[in-house]
Amino acid sequence: MTSTNSPQVRSRSKLLGPLMIDVGGLELTAEDRELLCHPLVGGVILFTRNYRDPEQLKKLCDDLLALPRPRLLLAVDHEGGRVQRFRVGFTRIPAMRTLGQLHDEDAGKALAEARQQGATIAAELSAYGIDLCFAPVLDIDNGVSQIIGDRAFSDRSDVIVALARAFRAGLNAGGLAATGKHFPGHGAVTADSHLELPVDRRKEDDIRATELAPFRALIDDGIESLMMAHVRYSNVDPQPASLSKRWVQDILREELGFKGAIFCDDLSMGGAAVVGDMEARARLALEVGNDMLPVCNDRPAALRLIDALARDVRPDRAASSRLKALYGRHAGASA
Template sequence: MIDVSGFELTPEEIDILDHPLIGGLILFTRNYYNQAQLRDLIKQIREATLNDIVIATDHEGGRVQRFREGFSRIPAMGSIDSLCSKNKLPVTNFTKQLGWLMASELQAFDIDISFAPVLDINGISEVIGDRSFHQSPEQIVTLASAFISGMKQAGMSATGKHFPGHGNVLEDSHVAIPIDRRSKQQIFELDMAIFAEINKRGLLDAVMPAHVIYPNVDPLPAGFSEKWIQQILRTDLKFNGVVFSDDLSMEGAVQMGGIIDRAKLAIAAGCDMVLVCNDPTAAVQVIDGLPIENTINDDSNNRLRSLKHSNTFDFKQLQKSQQYQQITYTLDKLINT
């Protein structure tokens, strides 16, 4: 999964998107000017790609929402509980409607998935904070399950991140190499229990491991660890969905070697798709450096295909629906009071 630089594709990007190893594309704020431009860009991407790729974005709500003007303002997940208490709203139903709203708006522009929801605990991590639903694991499970149910009602698959939990380590893996020195028992009974329970409920379609080292479990960061991905996630938790690497260009990944080495190690550990973002040179190095015949995997491809959305409505049709009008009316009232 790669990214692109602006509002429309460059000739070089069109050429890269035709490569057989490109299976996904992630959109950022720099790729959005207005709705018409976004629609045209995605049409251009679909036409340029050799594969039927997964188009993704990070549209969690709060400070992590890539498209704003013309889209509903989704509140931070960590503010939902207090918002509902203050305004005497049923929190589970409201959370479900937010999941539906987020997913429906993105799918109206032919975007397959948002990398959401965050299942981390709101602990000591500054990069997580109110991206998390709550401090309580039980409440995270309740609210995240409702949010995912809304996403699924809209037709979007859910990606839980950052497995097995990034909330109880201070450093930001975008700019540092976080190490969580707690005991295996603490990690399993607190942070990872959230992923385990939501997966047990059949709600997780994909998982993104953290670029965090948990030395009392394995010396490798979770996203490069066969123990975390193949043994704990796949075998012990019986997770059979997609495993995405987090961005291999992040600081939390650089200890694993050059960009090609990182990609090979993440795939060998069990990732179905690796992300290389905000570094076009690195993306080209990866697709040139990975052998096609040993990288494309039928099991991974089948899992990835399951993430594709099937909705055909456009944004104007969505706006006319009663469900859309009800949730946006409630949301506007909350934000403006």
């Protein structure tokens, strides 16, 4: 792997690189420390394997934030229900579908609860220096996707918008940015994009009239970041949305006017494999306009990718600025 001690590396030290990687255990190894100081790495995503108890997590996050480099962006999938990496010692967050069900009975109570759940997540994660919980889910549950299912607030876009706005307000009040996912909508396909590429064969007009509504509303509100879907919308573009210039640049950036940070979904997932090996996926993801590329659960692939990209890829100033805007309130001068 390219040395992190060269003058060339130090000269770019103020920019965040485009790769978000993971670590294997409860504490940093020597290899972790070297890899995380590479200029192409800008973030870390934490998993259940990185958590034993609050004291251990605090030490791990402190070590990550103390590395001799620009402050890493720290993230975790912590949206509630079955997607909550830290449990013992943390408030158990219910699946977002429970809020949608409550909304059908008492909208005001549901909105207050959504805000409180966001505020709770923000308070607990920010205490460790974590910036992002990769939520809220803005997908519409069309009743066919097991991978989305009760992670979605509702099968109605108006309910999703109302609850997502309240949830985001709670996150923001606690000092965290929000990440809406999975653009342009993952809830109408049956396949699991962790394993294969789902295909949505609906007409573009139908997708725009349904799936885009929650994203459009939150974009108009100024949501800070979005995550792309590894889903092929075959009547829009043959490439997965996450690797599609049509979706990322033409629709998300230009048409919808999104100004925030764009995360690709994990490039190790089966849904991204259709375009080639890890290097091919990463190069295409950057080419179409993703700001940060998670590469998870495959350290050998991450090492090979960094060596390959280091030949000609440099951290991008505009992307780095968008990513740094996601630092939590606790970041302060360390940014």
